[in-house]
Amino acid sequence: MGEQERPRRRGQGELEAEVLAVLQEAPGPQGTAWVQERLGGSLAYTTVITILTRLLAKGAVTREKSGRSFVWTPAADEAGLAALRMRRVLDGESDREAVLARFVTGLAPGDEQVLRALLERAGEAQPEG
CATH class of the missing domain: 1.10.1220 (Arc Repressor Mutant)
Incomplete structure (x- = not known):
């Protein structure tokens, strides 16, 4: 029987760094769906929101209201x-x-x-x- 390959689980710090890198390449403030798409779509939308919220609490990103959701901007590399x-x-x-x-x-x-x-x-x- 062959073993099923599971995607490698990334740690919180690694995910935060990936999200920050995506936002730093953005042409301006971006929404959660945009970030999720640039990450390859492998993470759930709610997971991306959780990471962005953690980064906000750490002062690494800022957010502003845009319609009914938020757009995010990097504040730190x-x-x-x-x-x-x-x-x-x-x-x-x-x-x-x-x-x-x-x-x-x-x-x-x-x-x-x-x-x-x-x-x-x-x-x-x-x-x-």
């Missing part, structure tokens, strides 16, 4: 979405300093140098008070 996830995790911790310290000490040397350079640039960009 994949890097922005990852940053939002990181911030949400950090905001959920009581000892932010300890979490940040562990994060920094766990970075690869190249990543640590990038972070140092970014922090320096951010410090230079802030007006003196």
